[in-house]
Amino acid sequence: MAQLPESLLRRSAEARAKAEGRSVEDVLAEIKGEAPPTAPPPAVAETPAPAAGGGGRDLDAEAATFGVPRPLLERSMFARSKADGTPVPAMAGVAAPAAAATAVTAAPAPAPAAFSGPPPGVRTQRLLTVVKAGAIQGTGREPEDKVNVWPHLLAIEFVALLAMLAFLTLLSAFVDAPLLEFANFNQQPNPSKAPWYFLGLQELLAYFDPQVAGIIIPGFGVAALAFIPYIDRNPSVRPSDRKFAISLFTVFFVGASVLTIFGSFFRGPGFNFVFPWVDGIFFDDLLTILE
Amino acid sequence: MADGNGRGGIKEAVAGMGSHLRESQVWNSIFRPGSPMRSDNSDSPRNRSYVVMNNVLYHLHPVKVKRHGVRISYTLCLGGLSFFLFILLTITGIFLMFYYRPTSPQAYFDLQALGSDVAFGQLVRNMHRWGAHIMVLTVFLHMSRVFYHGAYKPPREFNWVVGIILLLFTLLLSFTGYLLPWDQLALWAVTVGSNMAGYTPVFGEQVTFALVGGIQITADTLLRWYVLHVLFLPFIMVIFMAVHFWRVRKDGGLSGPL
Structure with missing residues (x-):
């Protein structure tokens, strides 16, 4: 049995002592197992408790011991015998109803009323265990420092949205999107450049075989990007713990940027190398800005 | 009174x-x-x-977020701005659809008319084009920000993959839109871009055929890319965006602090 706090034991002992008319210390010692249990105050014979259909019962004594009103005990006894199909045990101290009387005559002579536990059908309550508070209330999670999304985050997002809208509207008010001559299949401009975000790849085409520059490098690049979380098994997010990963990504980031800028501004007719400040800029995406 | x-x-x-x-x-x-x-x-x-x-x-948002997450220097608002630009591009794109026919030569004339006949036509077209360029930038920078914060680590691995898919779809959306003005810039930039796809080993010809709807770029390519641009790609993109945003919250919101 779990170790119970002294205060609980004491409360339990006090309650029992009051009910049984004994001293608190007596009961406490009995609960703790330090003294042999004393017999409950009503004289009880050493006969076993009557099973259903067995000997008679002294309902008055039971009512006194358990504090259950006698009519309830009677009702429960009748209900049980009806449910079990067994005859009603004889009751001491009361004139049995007619139906019960016949059962009593059929049964052997009833022993004196006696029991050592609660009679069937009577519920008593006892303390099963004490659950300590920590086990229920502990969450196992550290409290986090959080702020309300409204107004703290939403205000920032709204300002960012307005700033972007203002920037884009102003840019669009002053700089027109390019529109060259009608598409002509027979007249390829020199140089022909892809959209700027593919110019890094087009730049690679100047160095490598088309299958390498156009398919293998971007294909493996995208696959490597997508699989980063499954390749990088380092659980730390601290920059000092991830020097290799950060270096590698920075090489990729700078490399892609340099190739794109190079393809955009340093390639002229025939996709040959030019200095933009000497030969001019051959980058139609920014045509209207440059003009 | x-x-x-x-x-x-x-x-x-x-x-x-x-x-x-x-x-x-x-x-x-x-x-x-x-x-x-x-x-x-x-x-x-x-x-x-x-x-x-x-x-x-x-x-989109929980009731509360970690305090470090509302610092502008943490996210630079890049993901949110990408989403905002997507919405802005949808709105301006719907406007442009009222005045655009994806056939040759009407497509080109419709763009000229946008600049001369349509109220705010040139402004909206400019916003659509520059906004698309900025969105490619913000999406790429958002990816880099996430990498440098290590925000792809468990339990966020799959959301990183969804993010890469969204990056690819952003590029595809921009690329398909590039052809629609049907001018010299559009035609030859797309020719160079789709020629690269033709270098795919083994079935390069088939890839080009499916992409441009023929052996080479024609007016049919215009219709094909128009449908991809205004319907097919945004539709798929929205689905992945829904998954992306949902996973951000289910995986514990913003990562960090470092």
């Missing part, structure tokens, strides 16, 4: 109508409890929670 002062009376009448409107059943049926728009709203921790919780915003 009863008080003989006409201007004061009108002012009061307008103010009275305003407060009457804000206490009406119609108004209160639109703005749910806790909304700052309601007349009975007061600033309290509970109402601050209700602003998000009682609102369609709850699909």
